[in-house]
Amino acid sequence: MQVIIVGCGKVGRNLAEQLQAEDIDITLVDVIADKIDDLCENIDAMGIVGNGASINTLMEAGVDTADILIAVTASDELNLLCCLIAQKANHCQTIARVRNPIYEKEIGFIKERLGVTMIINPEFAAAQEISRLLRFPSAIKIDTFARGRVELLKFKVLPEFKLDGMSVSQISDAFRSDILVCAIESRDNVSIPGGDHIIHDGDMVSILASPLNAAAFFRKIGLKTNQVKNCIIVGGGTISYYLAHALLDMKIGVKIIEQNKNRCEHLSELLPDATIINGDGTNRSLLLEEGLSESESFVTLTNLDEENVFLALFAKSISDAKLVAKVNRLEFDDVIDSLDIGSVIYPKNITADYILQYVRATQNSIGSNVETLYHILDGNAEALEFAIREESAVTYIPLAELNLRKNLLLGCLNRNGRIRIPRGQDMIQVGDTVIIVTTHKGLRDITDILEK
Template identity: 60%
Template sequence: MNIIIVGAGKVGTTIAEQLSSENHNITIIDLNQKKVEEAAEDFDILGVVGNGASYQVQMEAGVKDADLLIAVTGADELNLLCCLIAKKAGKCQTVARVRNPMYSREVNFIKRQMGLSVVINPELTAALEISKLLRLPYAKKVDTFARGRVEMIKFRIHPELHVGGLKISDIPQKMKCDVMICAIERKGQVIIPGGDVALEDNDLVSMMAVPKETARFFKKIGIKTHQVKSTLIVGGGTIAYYLAKQLLEMRVEVRIIEQRKERCEELSELLPEATILQGDGTDKELLLEEGLKHTEAFVALTNMDEENLMLAMLARKYSDAKQIAKVNRIHFEEVIDDLDIDSVIYPKNLTADHITRYTRAMQNSMGSNVETLYKILDGKAEALEFVIREESKVTGYPLAELRLKDNLLVCYISRNGKLKIARGQDDLRVGDSVIVVTTHKGLDDITDILERA
């Protein structure tokens, strides 16, 4: 597809990187010549220097032939104007980043009146991701499929769980639960495991199951599954506001530490049920005084990545709280993964993943059938949900008889509203939803799971 991205900031360049790797034709627009040149060189894409809300600039970028325009500048109103001009100048779909909480309450009206395809809010997306993790505090990451009926939970195998050495094929019988281990990250390597692979201590495991079976599995290995009851948040920005709203609806006690007096006053009005504290959230004594030792969750949301990581590590030292740190700019994910922090949230990656899913969904109308897509294991693998719309080479045969790609696992089948873990004797049929995990990138049709002759 021909895709124009307006805005070469953190989010724009991350989207450009992901979409160019999927072989789309990308043009990026920004007023900053240096950013445009760097993005064009780094990702082998086209660049246009100028105002993305200018008709002439959009024409120069090829809006007449574009399939999609994505506006992710730092200004909501500019993003909306870019999309409005693109709708008039071309016939492309449009995606706008809109961050202001005031607009978030009017998002459906804005989409309908302006003809937008998608409105994306990175701060709200990050807050929803964090709230999912606080519902399931033992998880490092939670992704959902089949409209929320199947979860993929990423967690670490600690020695005290006593499951090291257990073969994957033995889990259903020994644990009396129906779960599937679909990916393992071990010493920097990603494994899509067969049944004869054994779990090892310190593995990062991605497990797929329906919520009831997930809870049963974790209960068997001695992990508590209840959501947190209290949360201490450092940093009172937009993510903190959205997160606090979510947590208060979940009946979680919320305390926010924010340094700016005027922001504390705003938050006190917006969140009357939360406790808002003015102070330096990096002050260890203040954190201890405000209940760090006793809180069940600690979320670091300051504007400094290094600060968030250090605060999460401090929380690890002084409490048993679930720690979550927000990271915007640091690119050393493999180093961060080695830190003893429960979960790290990358808002720019969440936004890029959301838009990548949408571009795959756009291709659905062109004959593809990807329903859901998640980049997992730091982008080294993908989890996809396909809808089978017609007979093909994969339908009507037991899975055991299909020549599937290496490093690919068919995990779940949803048929007539019923979910089941895929086994070798199961076949795929028209109308099925099928969940697949693989290290192969760019699958956009169910037949892509087959090894090519």
């Protein structure tokens, strides 16, 4: 498969690094030669210096034979123009990053009339992820499958849960909850556990379950499951707008602190039910005055990673609020995770996961598609949802009889909207969607779960 990436910023770079592991021919296009040179030193790709909206540049990049063109420059309009030209030149599939809220209601028109195959909005996707966390504040991370019917939730094991020293199978028996423990991160390692794996206080545990069953399990171990009542957001950018809109729809009180007066006036017009404060969100006195110590949630969305992390640490020291911090730089994620500041959102990762999911689905040719894909365990594992289109080597055979690969869990079966944690005698059927959690990278078809 041949993929052209136009734009070698943070998203383009992250995407190129991930696609390199997919055995894909990558061509990079950017107007800045240094970006191309730097990226081509680290990954096996061809680089073209030029404007991605120029037909001559795209022809030099091989658009006439490309399978997919992905435009992720800083300009929405340039991304759309790149896709339009590529589609006219070759009828290849096209993916555009489009961030401006003004286009949000026009996505259908853009895809239908301009022929853009897929539109990615990182800010909207990040806001949706944050809103899920504020709906279920005890979780550190929530990923959704089966159109929201199944969730992958990560939480930290605390002493008051009384889970320390229990095995995974004992937890299932003791709490009688229809959940599956599918990943555990401890100080020493990350793993996809078997039934005899022992859980300890301080571990990060990820479970698969329906929202109802997950809530029931969390109540049994003493975790708060009610959504927050109010939220303070520092930074009034695009993510803040999308997030505030979602939270207001959930009847959650919203207060946005933004330093730019013109932006505050604009947000006041767009979000009449939110409280917009013109001020410095890093000012300690202002935060205390606006009720940070009593707030149920605090989200830091400034343009500076350091500010976001620092503010979350400050909030942690004076309140019990659910904390969410946005981080753009991916290089120091292990350091940030060690600070234990609650939930950290990486918009660049969200974008790359969506695009990678689509690319992998288009590579498939054996009767099942990758519907959903998330990188978990700090990128050491993947959680994937496959839609089963036709019979194969894994269908209509009891799961206990399948020769599954090691370090792989078959997590959930979704059959006609009914969610089930599968047992040994269950079978995968045509029409199902199946959720897999594995440390094996690059699964493209459901038959890849079998030992070769």
